[in-house]
Every structure is written in structure tokens, then in C-alpha cells.
Amino acid sequence: MENVAALRILGAIIALLVGLRLLLACLAELDARRRAAESFKLLRTEQHLRVEQHALALKTRQGELELGWNGYRNFTVERIDRNENQSGSVSSFYLAPRDGKVLPFFQPGQFLTFRLRIPNQPKDVVRCYSLSDAYDPQRYRISVKKVPDGLVSGYLHEEINEGDILDVRKPSGKFFADLADPTPIVLIAGGVGVTPLLSMCNSIIEQQPEREIYFFFANQNGDEVVQREHLEALCQSRANFHLAFCYSLPTERDAALVGSTVGGSVLHRAGYMNIALLQEVLPSGAQESYSFYICGPGPMMDAVEGSLATWKVPAENVHMEAFGAKSVAAIKPTDVRAEAAASELQVCFKKSQKTVTWSSESGSLLELAEKNGIVLESGCCVGDCGTCQVPVRSGEVEYLRDPSENPEAGSCLLCIAVPKTDLDLDA
Numbered sequence: 001m002e003n004v005a006a007l008r009i010l011g012a013i014i015a016l017l018v019g020l021r022l023l024l025a026c027l028a029e030l031d032a033r034r035r036a037a038e039s040f041k042l043l044r045t046e047q048h049l050r051v052e053q054h055a056l057a058l059k060t061r062q063g064e065l066e067l068g069w070n071g072y073r074n075f076t077v078e079r080i081d082r083n084e085n086q087s088g089s090v091s092s093f094y095l096a097p098r099d100g101k102v103l104p105f106f107q108p109g110q111f112l113t114f115r116l117r118i119p120n121q122p123k124d125v126v127r128c129y130s131l132s133d134a135y136d137p138q139r140y141r142i143s144v145k146k147v148p149d150g151l152v153s154g155y156l157h158e159e160i161n162e163g164d165i166l167d168v169r170k171p172s173g174k175f176f177a178d179l180a181d182p183t184p185i186v187l188i189a190g191g192v193g194v195t196p197l198l199s200m201c202n203s204i205i206e207q208q209p210e211r212e213i214y215f216f217f218a219n220q221n222g223d224e225v226v227q228r229e230h231l232e233a234l235c236q237s238r239a240n241f242h243l244a245f246c247y248s249l250p251t252e253r254d255a256a257l258v259g260s261t262v263g264g265s266v267l268h269r270a271g272y273m274n275i276a277l278l279q280e281v282l283p284s285g286a287q288e289s290y291s292f293y294i295c296g297p298g299p300m301m302d303a304v305e306g307s308l309a310t311w312k313v314p315a316e317n318v319h320m321e322a323f324g325a326k327s328v329a330a331i332k333p334t335d336v337r338a339e340a341a342a343s344e345l346q347v348c349f350k351k352s353q354k355t356v357t358w359s360s361e362s363g364s365l366l367e368l369a370e371k372n373g374i375v376l377e378s379g380c381c382v383g384d385c386g387t388c389q390v391p392v393r394s395g396e397v398e399y400l401r402d403p404s405e406n407p408e409a410g411s412c413l414l415c416i417a418v419p420k421t422d423l424d425l426d427a
Contacts (some may be wrong), residue, residue, distance in 0.1 A: 002425060005034055005281065006235065008146055010124060014237070016176055022310055032062045034176055044349045045208060056286075068104045068170030068171070069104075069170050071169070072115055072167040072168060073078065073097060073098075073099075073167070073168055073170075074097070074098040074099075074165050074166075074167065074168075075095040075096060075097055075098065075140070075165065075166050075167075075168045075171070076095070076096050076097075076164070076165055077093055077094070077095060077096040077160060077162050077163060077164045077165075077166065078094045078095065078096040078139055078162065079093075079162060080092070080160075080161070080162055080196060080415065082157075084143055084226050084227055085223065085224055085225055085226045085227075086222070086223040086224075086225070086228075087223040087224055088147050089146050089224065090144065090145045090192060090226050091097070091143070091144055091146070091156070092142070092143040092144075093114075093141070093142050093143075093144065093156065093160070094139050094140075094141050095139060095140045095141070095142070095168065096139045098165065098311075099127075099277065102135050102137045102138075103135075103138065103139070104170060104171070104324075105129055105135055105142060106135060106140075106171035106247075107171070107173075107176035107177070108131075108134065108135075108176055108177050108179070108196070108199040108200040108202075108203035108204070109130070109131075109173065109175045109176030109177055109196040109197075109199055109200050109293070110130070110131060110171040110172060110173040110175070110176050110196075110199075110244065110322075111128045111129055111131060111171065111172065111196070111380070111384070112127070112128065112129055112130075112140060112142060112168050112169065112170075112171055112387075112426065113126060113127070113128050113168070113169040113172070113379050113380070113385040113386075113387060114127050114129065114152075114166055114167065114168055114169075115167040115168075115169075116152060116155060116166070116167075116180065118142055118151065118152070118155050123377070124377075124387070125151065125152055126321075126378065126379040126385070126387045127152045127223075127379065128379050128380040128384070128385050129142040129144055130142065130143075130173075130195040130196040130199065131145075131171060131195075131196070131199050132195040132196070132198045133198065133199055133202055133203040134197055134199065134203040134205075134207075135203065140168075140171075142195070143192070143195045143226060144156050144157070144192075144225075145191070145192035148295060156190075169385065169386070171407065172362045172384050172385060172386070173321075173380075173384045173404060174404050175196060175293075175295070175319060175320070176196075176200070176319035177200040177203065177204065177291075177293060178291070179203060179204065179207050179208060181291060181380055182208065182210075182211060182273040183211075183289055183290060183291055184211065184212035184213070184214065184286070184289075184290045184291070185200070185204065185211065185212070185214070185280065185291045185292075185293065186214045186216070186278070186286070186290050186291065186292045186293070186347065187200060187213065187214065187215045187292075187298070188216045188218075188273065188278075188292065188294040188295075189215075189216070189217045189218065189275065189296055189299040190218045190219075190223065190295070190296020190297050190301070191218070191219055191220075191296055191297060192226065193295035193296035193297065193321075193361065194217060194226050194227075194295070194296075194320065195226075195295075196295055197215070197295055198226070198227060199267065199294060199333045200293060201213060201215060201231075201234075205234065205241075207236070210240065211240065212240045212242075213240065213241050213242065214242045214244075214281060214282060214286075214290075215231065215241070215242065215243045215244070216244050216246070216273060216277065216281070217231070217237075217243070217244070217245050217246075218245075218246050218247075218248070218272065218273040218296065218300060219245070219246075219247060219248075220247065220248050220249045220259075221247050221249055221250055221251045221254050222241055222245070222250070222251060222253060222254045223251065225245065232266055235265050235266050236265075236266075238305050241265075241411060242265055242281060243265065243266045243267070244266075244267035244268075244269065244281050245266070245267065245268050245269070245270040246268075246270065246271060246272065246273055246276060246277060246415050247268075247269075247271075248271065248272050249269055250270050253271070254268070254270075255269070258270045267280075267281065272300070272303070273300055273303070273304055273353055274303070274307065275304075275307035275308070275310070275311055278304065278307070278308075278356070279311070280379050287308070287311045287312055287313040288312075288313075288314075289317070290313075291316065291317055291319070292308060292317055292318045292319065293319045293320075293375055294314060294318070294321075295320070295321045301320055303366055305320065306316065320370070323390055343359065343360065344357050344358070344359050345357070345358045345359075345419045345421065345422050345423065346358075346421045346422045346423070347365065347368060347419055347422070347425065348422075348423065348424045348425065349369060349374050349427050350393060350425060350426050350427065351426060352369075352374045352427065354372060354373075354374055356368060356372045358418070358419050358423075363418075364400065364414065364415055364416055364417060364418060365397070365412070365414040365415075365417045365418065365419065365423075365425070366378055366381065366388055366414040366415040369427070370412065374427070376388060376390070376414060376427055378414070378415055380415070381400070381415045382401070382415065382416065383399070383401060383403040383404060383413050383415055383416035384403070384404040386403075386404075386405060387401055388413055388414040388415045389407045389408065389411050389412070389413055390411060390412065390414060390425050390426055390427040391410055391411050391415075391425070391426040391427060392411060392412050392423065392424070392426075393424040393425065393426050394422075394423070394424040395419065395420070395421045395422050395423035395424060396419070396421045396423075396425065397412045397417040397418065397419055397420055398417070398418060398420050399413070399416050399417055399418075400416045400417070400418060403416060412425075414427070
């Protein structure tokens with residue numbers, strides 16, 4: 001009996017020791033998790049502090065370099081990279097100011113406005129092209145796709161050489177990434193619409209190296225991908241850079257990659273850009289706080305915008321720009337002023353010696369002019385470049401959207417203006 005009692009006591013002690021050991025193990029595990037959570041929180045805090053320090057340094061730098069220039073400035077084509085994709089359809093032009101002065105800072109995503117003297121054209125041609133790299137105080141870079149029958153893109157690709165001189169206006173535009181924002185950024189590009197997003201990507205890597213970047217790039221096939229090697233190298237060298245390609249018309253070489261994940265984090269998918277791809281790559285909850293920047297052809301942007309809305313992405317987190325001077329969908333005047341639907345106003349283009357009737361179906365004053373055979377200088381067509389500014393002799397206008405910079409007193413920007421009263425324009 002005494003032996004049995006002793007065994008029972010010993011068993012109880014052993015069970016107690018085992019339980020105590022398990023308890024200590026659980027406590028150790030909980031303590032390890034707590035320490036890991038605190039370490040992660042500390043790491044994120046340090047990252048945010050570093051981002052804020054970068055932002056402060058950037059603001060100081062911006063303040064020193066904010067001054068631009070008035071009108072057009074002469075730039076020399078310093079270098080041309082003619083094979084930015086495998087198809088050879090995209091070239092990059094590196095532009096250095098002829099006066100040798102330090103260039104003003106620009107926001108990543110902004111564009112330059114060019115005035116080009118193209119042979120056999122009755123007047124100078126104005127076009128806007130996005131800056132495609134991070135800020136460099138010595139030179140700017142644009143990347144241009146040669147499109148079939150493209151007047152300006154064909155001229156740049158075929159006629160412009162290193163050493164030639166181009167007339168350029170200072171950087172402008174409201175589509176740009178916030179380099180003071182530490183939250184993860186999602187860049188969604190279609191074709192050559194990638195150019196402003198390359199500027200954002202490279203600027204963030206330079207100024208906010210800890211910021212998470214998710215880069216989605218849609219093309220017809222892999223031969224059209226701009227700066228593919230650069231993007232893949234970023235993905236392989238940086239744990240916080242995530243890259244996905246999708247191809248609407250994949251080649252055999254693309255098809256061999258489709259469905260795979262290359263180099264640990266480069267995804268290849270077939271089809272059009274869609275919400276399924278975004279949800280596959282982005283972490284759960286990304287739609288609530290991530291910033292989305294989208295640039296590409298109108299149909300792609302419409303589809304992505306609708307998908308993001310369905311996914312409950314807040315509208316203020318979505319920033320969009322269609323590429324090409326005429327690709328931004330016209331805003332109907334009725335969206336701004338309901339009573340305009342019944343209005344018919346007279347617009348006199350004094351220099352052109354034409355008076356025409358404007359109605360809510362006419363669109364902007366620039367569209368009204370074009371529909372009536374009045375040729376006027378224009379550039380971006382979204383109120384950013386200031387090329388279409390003309391004096392208002394009498395009458396009032398209102399804007400379909402806020403211009404990037406206020407026009408000169410007594411003038412208006414035709415591309416985003418509609419008449420409020422009968423107008424007399426010095427155009």
C-alpha cells in the first residue's frame with residue numbers, strides 16, 4: 001500500500017512537472033510572439049520614421065529647386081536609347097538644358113510640353129510626354145512609343161538625333177505620386193502608359209526605399225514590355241518590390257511563362273488586366289488603405305476603375321491618367337452645370353473671324369473650335385500644359401476641372417473651359 005501511495009505521489013509530481021513544463025513552454029512561446037510583434041512594430045515605426053526623414057529631405061530639396069522657367073526653354077538631346085523594349089517601338093530621349101543650369105524638381109508622374117517644328121506642317125506642333133525617370137538635376141528623360149501614322153512620335157523616332165535641340169516647357173500635371181506618403185503603392189500600367197509610373201517607381205525607390213511597391217504591367221505580349229530588365233532586376237533585388245505581367249495576346253515565349261512565378265516574385269499571366277490578378281498579388285485588406293495609380297488606354301482604365309470600385313477601394317485612393325493628348329474622356333458640361341443643358345450661347349473667335357453656337361453637346365471650347373474648322377494650338381487637352389490659353393475679350397467661362405496652374409488674368413484654357421455667357425475670344 002505504501003508503495004502504491006508513493007507511486008501515486010510520484011505520478012502526480014511527474015504530471016505536475018510535465019504540466020509546468022508545458023506551461024513554461026506556452027509562456028515562452030507567447031513571450032516570443034510578443035517580442036516578435038514588438039520587434040515588427042518597432043521595425044515598422046523605424047521604417048515610417050525613415051520615410052518621414054526622406055520626405056522632409058525631399059521637401060527641402062524641392063523648395064530649393066522649385067523654380068521653373070517661363071515659356072519654352074532650349075534642351076539638347078543628349079542621348080537616345082532606341083530599344084527600350086524588344087519590339088523596338090519605344091525610345092527614351094535624355095534632354096539636357098543648353099544653358100547648363102540645374103533643372104527644377106518635378107513630381108514623379110508629371111510631364112513635359114514640347115513645341116516641335118515639323119517639316120511640311122503649317123505651324124508648330126505641341127505635344128506632351130511624361131517624364132519617365134526619377135529626378136536628375138542635369139537631365140530629364142521621356143520615353144516615346146512610335147505609333148502607326150503618328151505625326152510627332154514618327155518625327156521623334158525618325159528625324160531627331162543626338163545633339164538636336166528641342167523647345168520644352170517646365171514640368172506640369174496633377175497626376176503624381178505623393179513621396180511623403182509611406183503607405184504601400186499599387187502601380188497599374190497599360191502599354192506605354194507605363195512612363196509616368198516608371199518615374200513614380202524609380203523616385204520611390206530612391207526617396208522611400210522601405211515603401212512597398214506593387215507593379216502590374218499589361219501589354220499585348222512580352223516584346224512590348226518597356227524596361228523589362230530594369231523592372232525584373234528591381235524585383236529580384238528588393239523584397240518590397242512586387243511585379244506582375246499580363247499579356248492579352250501572348251507569344252509562344254510568353255505562353256511558356258504564363259502561370260509561372262519567376263525569380264520568386266515575378267508573375268506572368270494571360271489575358272487582360274483584371275481584379276483577379278490584383279487580388280492574387282495584393283494582401284488581404286489592401287483595398288482599404290493602399291494608394292492606386294493607373295495609367296493606360298481608356299478601356300483598360302475604365303475596366304480597372306470599375307473593378308476597384310466593386311472591390312470597395314475608396315475613390316480618394318485611386319488616381320488615374322489616360323495617355324495621349326486626346327485619350328482623356330471628355331467631361332460633359334452637364335456634369336458641371338445642369339442648367340447648361342438648355343443653353344445656347346454665342347462664341348466669337350475673333351482672329352478666326354467665326355461666330356458659332358455652343359450648346360451642352362459641344363464639349364469644351366477647344367472641341368467647339370475643332371468641330372467648326374478653327375485650328376488652335378493645344379497640347380495636353382486636360383488643362384495642365386497651358387498651351388491653349390487665349391485672352392477673353394468679353395464674357396465669362398467656367399472650368400470642367402481645375403487647371404494645374406491658373407491662366408493669366410483675362411485669359412482662359414480652351415481645352416477645359418465652357419462658356420457661362422456669350423463669349424468673345426481673341427483666337
